[in-house]
Amino acid sequence: AQSVTQPDIHITVSEGASLELRCNYSYGATPYLFWYVQSPGQGLQLLLKYFSGDTLVQGIKGFEAEFKRSQSSFNLRKPSVHWSDAAEYFCAVGALDTNAGKSTFGDGTTLTVKP
Amino acid sequence: GAVVSQHPSRVICKSGTSVKIECRSLDFQATTMFWYRQFPKKSLMLMATSNEGSKATYEQGVEKDKFLINHASLTLSTLTVTSAHPEDSSFYICSAGPTGGGYGYTFGSGTRLTVV
Numbered sequence: 001a002q003s004v005t006q007p008d009i010h011i012t013v014s015e016g017a018s019l020e021l022r023c024n025y026s027y028g029a030t031p032y033l034f035w036y037v038q039s040p041g042q043g044l045q046l047l048l049k050y051f052s053g054d055t056l057v058q059g060i061k062g063f064e065a066e067f068k069r070s071q072s073s074f075n076l077r078k079p080s081v082h083w084s085d086a087a088e089y090f091c092a093v094g095a096l097d098t099n100a101g102k103s104t105f106g107d108g109t110t111l112t113v114k115p
Numbered sequence: 116g117a118v119v120s121q122h123p124s125r126v127i128c129k130s131g132t133s134v135k136i137e138c139r140s141l142d143f144q145a146t147t148m149f150w151y152r153q154f155p156k157k158s159l160m161l162m163a164t165s166n167e168g169s170k171a172t173y174e175q176g177v178e179k180d181k182f183l184i185n186h187a188s189l190t191l192s193t194l195t196v197t198s199a200h201p202e203d204s205s206f207y208i209c210s211a212g213p214t215g216g217g218y219g220y221t222f223g224s225g226t227r228l229t230v231v
Contacts, residue, residue, distance in 0.1 A: 041206075042224060042225065043121070043208055043224035043225040044159075044208065044222040045222075090158065090159070103220075104161075105159045106158060107157065108157075108158055
């Protein structure tokens with residue numbers, strides 16, 4: 001069975017500082033990996049995804065993530081955080097047989113940005 | 116492209132009544148839609164897989180008679196919460212696809228259901 005672990009429940013960073021959100025996954029084959037952002041009361045917005053190829057993936061809003069097969073990780077990074085980045089972030093792994101649509105989500109990391 | 120509209124965004128209903136939530140793909144045809152439930156401060160839990168023209172596949176522990184799913188067309192899936200109770204209050208989100216060459220699914224903006 002596939003699973004996703006986001007070890008950090010809550011992270012606080014200062015505006016302008018760098019950010020790394022951790023994600024570890026368990027999956028029997030090559031995973032489809034996703035990062036989503038959710039603002040309060042809103043749906044999920046896809047930040048970036050990895051299916052194959054280059055292990056460093058660029059996404060929207062200046063985010064990037066690196067797939068490391070040896071560590072079963074897909075950590076999300078941003079070099080300089082903006083106050084508007086404060087939100088809930090979810091890492092997800094998608095099932096290959098459903099074209100990644102059937103996703104298993106981590107429990108999320110809440111990001112707080114200090115002025 | 117790949118926009119998914121979910122309606123209503125918020126609904127309050129009385130205990131014992133039924134509520135229908137719609138998930139529409141606006142600019143693409145979605146052969147598959149997924150329905151998720153999100154509890155406060157919790158991750159998303161997959162409830163069911165909805166395929167156009169066939170019966171939905173429910174995840175273990177999800178009551179199919181309480182959460183009726185219909186995917187009558189390639190652009191619309193509906194989730195009906197029947198005989199709603201306060202414990203059904205939650206945030207329900209759909210995703211539709213595939214898009215983008217068969218690898219993408221787009222999420223709707225969610226529906227906040229409150230049962231009083």
